[in-house]
Amino acid sequence: MALIEGVGISKRYGGIVALDDVSLSVERGQAVGLVGPNGAGKTTLFDCLNGVRHPDSGEICFEGRRMDRLPVYERARLGIGRTFQRLELFAGMSPREHLMVAERVHRGDGRLWKDLIGRGRARTPVARVEELLVELGLEEVADDPIESLSQGHGRLVELGRALVQDPLLLLLDEPSSGFDTREASAFAAVLVEVRSRRETAMLLVEHDLDFVRRVVERTYVLDFGKVIASGPVEEVLADPVVRRAYLGEAT
């Protein structure tokens, strides 16, 4: 049984068909890419998987259970973590606090009465959080205000915030955007490292094909809302149909 499986997902914005009968699946522990030119519908598909948007038709199952009507937070609790193309960080909080709040929410320890009797104090250090900060190389900046961090550190904080919840599936939305080649390569190395340590499945939207090659085993190619190819990365990228969609007609 696939970890996540979407069948026949369609989404329309007015007259524009953003997704047209898209099907995809990710197995447990697998890293899968989702590539395609601008406007192909990658982010819309991502939003549908994550619950930010709801598809007009189609089914999405997670561990065999229908979940296409669940709100974002319930999908998160099922084990779907996410990072964002444009960084979505919590202003005024340090990287450690980012991980702490995610860990707290994951443990389901957010009852108001617990706070009132002092049981829910969020300041005591948590081993998992500290380990993850070290693993991602964030221990140096763990208490700096998030505003003072670089884009690269910001991405790592987003990754850590998702990982601290032990997601079964991690949705990564263009993790290399805003990076230069060196930074992108470093981030790819972190992702490979993360994968080697745990069984997290990943679905990766990405423009940078080198990045995709390094991280994933298998990829889907989306163009004008349709899946035009899928399979092992090198094979797919060599496909003439894909080359035409991606690079334009050879002249």
Next chain:
Amino acid sequence: MTQFLSYAIPGLPYGCVFALMAVGLVLTYQTSGVFNLAYGAQAYASALIFYVCVNAGWPSWAAFLAAVVVVAPLLGLAMDRFLYRFIRSAPVLVKLVSALGMLIAIPSVLQLIFGGQERLAPPSLWLPPDSVYFHVAGDAINGTELSTVIVTLAVVLLASLMSHFTQIGLRMRAMAESPRMVQLAGINSERVGVAIWVLSSFLAGLAGVLLAPLFAELQALNFTDLLVAAIAAAALGSLTSLPLAFWGGIGLGVVQELLGGYLPSGSVLSSGLRPALPFAVLIALLLALPGLRERWFHDDPLAACDPPPPQMAAAIGGHGLEELLRGGGWAVLAVFLVSCLTWVPPNWTFTLTQGLAYSIIFLSIVLLTGMSGQISLCQAAFAGIGAFTCAQLVSHFGISVFLGILAGGAVAAVVGVVVAMPALRLGGLALALATLAFGLLADNVGFQFPWSGNGDSGVNIPRPELGSINFTSGKAFFVLAFVLLIICAAIVLAIRQGTTGRELAAMRGSELAAASIGTNLAKLKITVFAVAAALAGVGGALYGSLQGTVSPNDFNSILSLVFMVVVVTTGVYTVQGAIQAGMAYVILYQVLDYLPSQWRNLFPILFGLGAVTYALHPEGVVEWQKRRVVEIVVSWRKHPEPVA
């Protein structure tokens, strides 16, 4: 039919004024992305200047030129140039708070300049108000009504001709779609923006001058109501369509008078529902039109090209400073307590006790706005609910005042949930407008019944008793209020330091990311709304018990706005900020009382302008100064200047 017409026709002049305002609001919202809450104040400014000029013997055309053609556009341009231009890409909260500051400050600046005396029988713009021109369906049409309708139609006709047949009109319509796109087309969008501000401010001024003679007295309050009516009309046009906003305004004016005609006269329903109609319509629209909610976030398609919004974190901080401030705060509190129990004169003890009650109410704003990033413009209404619940329970069921205060908080919390439930999906601007409308509705209708606030005569709340301890004396009641404040502050602190507080901070930082880590935003928002309403309710009931008698006027809708700007100025992020706000509020009032009456206007001016700096100092300009001073003192002590 004749009866229908005879009810409907007097509504037309109101409708015209609503329509003018609605059109102007939609214009600036579409083009600058700022929801200009100060629009009501702009209308008031022109109406006041027109009044002053006419009473100084100017001919009305000259007064019109001065008030509507010169001052109104200048005021609008100044606001755009010095404020709105800088916060275009800021979060909704920043935009709203800044505009709110202007709404509070402008009328007071004017009253400071021109005096705050009663201004009866505002003059008509054009035709004399006393002469009757003709009758329609039995209605005598007087000069005021006739000139309002004629002038409105003429102006709207001119404006629509201009927008369709001139170059600048075309550019304005393009701006409404996307200012960025207009720039890319090689057009100086700044200049078009200026033209739009001139036009919309002119409309506000015109609406103000036309509205004034429809009331017996020129009062700033009427223009806030006008603002909400205009917002409701603009919402009828989904905040995007100018014609719909225009006809929405006309329709609202007519329906308002129709209701007045058909409802049984004399009942609270007819006297209250008629003025409350725009607010009710606004709430209903917000709830009923799912499309409106989406369009509410009208975005420039090229918005992503804008620089990211400024950060909302406190600029001066660091752990050492935080601890120092906390310690200092406790020390000041202890000195304060001891002083009040020993040498402070009784009238000042009373004032400071008021300050404690206000501090509890202001804690609700710290929790809601500072910690959660939600904006509520009806906290005074929740305070009123608390006070009136307490009063009614104590007088009808004879329960102890202590229980009454708690019950007041509980009922306010329940109402808070009812208000928050539908509003929370709206978020940002829509939530602010829905709460504003709820506040006005509570003030105009809800609190007028004998079983609630009992209208102008108000209700009585005795001082509490606990066994043999009687809290009638000033000092005893002071201690009681102090203890209650400490308890409430402890609750807010516990929430802040606990998981809920972290989740709230996360939600304030990014709702999208907070949801993606599994935070149930809806539940979180309802919870925080309920707790905030309960705090406000307890504070309100305590205030009522201190005063002995409270009426709806003590918790009117304008106060909700004032509360907001006061807290935002003194520090909306911290519990200390709420206490500073409560104390500053009452002490400043008391001090200004010693000055000539005109200087009392300084109060709203100071805090209004303070709120305008919110974009620069989100931690509150007073709090910022405090931190700066403490930091300077600390660093000076650590590194004493070398002696030469």
